[in-house]
Amino acid sequence: MNRDSGSNNSEREDRATAETLRTAPGFAREPRSLWSDARSRLLRNPVAMAGGAVAILLILVAIAAPYIAPYDPTHQDLANSMAGPSMTHLAGTDVHGRDIFSRIIHGTRISLRIGFLGMLLGCTVGVILGLVSGYYGGWADTVIMRLLDVQLAFPGLLVAICIIAIIGPGLENVIVAVGIFSVPLFARVTRGQVLSLKEQEFILAARMLGAQDGRIMLTHLLPNAAAPILVLCTLRIATAILTAASLSFLGLGAQPPTPEWGAMLSDGRAYLSIAPHVATTPGLAILITVLSFNLLGDGLRDALDPRLRV
């Protein structure tokens, strides 16, 4: 799942076997790629498809947020403070009388943006480090992997907190923090793939044809290592969203009046006994979002490597 534990081995997939399978006689009549196989397996997995459908719905909500939210997410209506759910305010209002439903809708935009950008940052840096580390080996490998070991010596969320302690709280800084937080995992998965790929004939052939290192890494190694990286990307979006919400809950991320889910929960904490709905809804939003991306990621992993299915 999205925890860091053990995801390295489970997400490494043995491309060699897939290659043999693909080129084996009997399969040759109707050539099918790993990706089309995976697509048909994914389409037959109802749980993963449900996760994917919810994820797409959330992305649409995030894009259309200003048009579908019934109220301005920061508009205060103090006369209507902490009203319970009703037809006018579907999820009730918070202490400042702001419509919680509208804030949740706008929060989708914030959380998904952090999730995607954080993942993208971690993936880009991690994949480059992993490619260089695995392809060149030697001292570059040693230096890069030891530096990443130092980061892994801090437990999970603590890395993000440590980065925030240096660069200061704020929404944009949270993206940097959750991005850096994901770098070692992407680097390790990519490196593992590169190590098993680089001894194969097609890489040797490319080298003999005079392809340069950069070209080999980007056009030969990366596409063949893409499957587990894609799985990790999906799972890391979920982790990034959860981590960002935790940081905002701790007061280290989004600042008021930003409608960020973790920050909204933190606001609701003080009024838990008189207005429990204020803290309940943002938590459900986080749960649904994280669950959908995790289900999709698990489904992708099963589809791309059926042998890993438990």
Added chain:
Amino acid sequence: MLGYILRRLLYMTPILFGVSVVIFLILHLVPGDPARLVAGPDATLEDVEVIRSSLGLDRPLPAQYFSWLGNVFRGDLGRAARTHRPVTHELALTIPATIELTLSAIAIAVLLGVGAGTIAAVRRNSAFDYTSMVVALLGVCTPSFWLGLMLMLLFAVKLDLLPTTGRGGLENLVLPAVTLGAGAAAIIARVTRSSMLEVLGTDYIRTAHAKGLSARVVVLRHAVKNALIPVITVIGLEFGYLLAGAVVTETVFAYPGVGRLLVEAIDFRDYPVIQGALLVLALQFALVNLVVDVLYAFFDPRISYE
């Protein structure tokens, strides 16, 4: 065995060295004057100058690092900017609370996780199997701070059974420990289940059944023992992550541990305390990992210490 432990310690040294460099550098990576950061926001100009010369902040970085490290080894982590008390004093007040919380949380997680995972595997495809795996999936995806608040709402506000915040007797520990342990319990249950399923399909289990042993003996005496080997690693990893999770849980329940100390210190920009708390949490994490490696070698006879 002793040699193995020593070698693991030796392997940890460069990583701990890196960790100490990172924690030392925090002060210098933050934009602004390090002396002013150490002194805290309410310090006078004289205070800042005193701190600058006493910490040697005008000397080259490597020299500063080694004198800082020397102080750390002597148990001197500087003074907290907010309370003006030694950082070690602040840590001594909070470390026992965090250890108490994380140990209770991991105990709950292991009991729930191994128990549910084992039963789910033995009764594969039963209602219990499906229910517990769905709950485990939700447990992995639930934000711990939300779970904490919901438990607080149910057991403290509605039912009035347990106190909402603070530290004291066992009743103060229940909700934070369950909140913190829930995610780990979910992961442990999933790993236990798949590991048990694998073991239950092996030949020696069939033999045990065939020679007429009761299902109970087969599961408890033969299967669990081998199925738990991979689970130990996961328990260790999860224990490590609990240390980070404690930061959030302690904030939810206003529980006076190292995690809450860290968050408050970041809020107040109290850098000596930030460094101290990070150092403690990273050291505990390293220690837990060491213990897990040793336990793993101890439980799995296939691993040689040589």
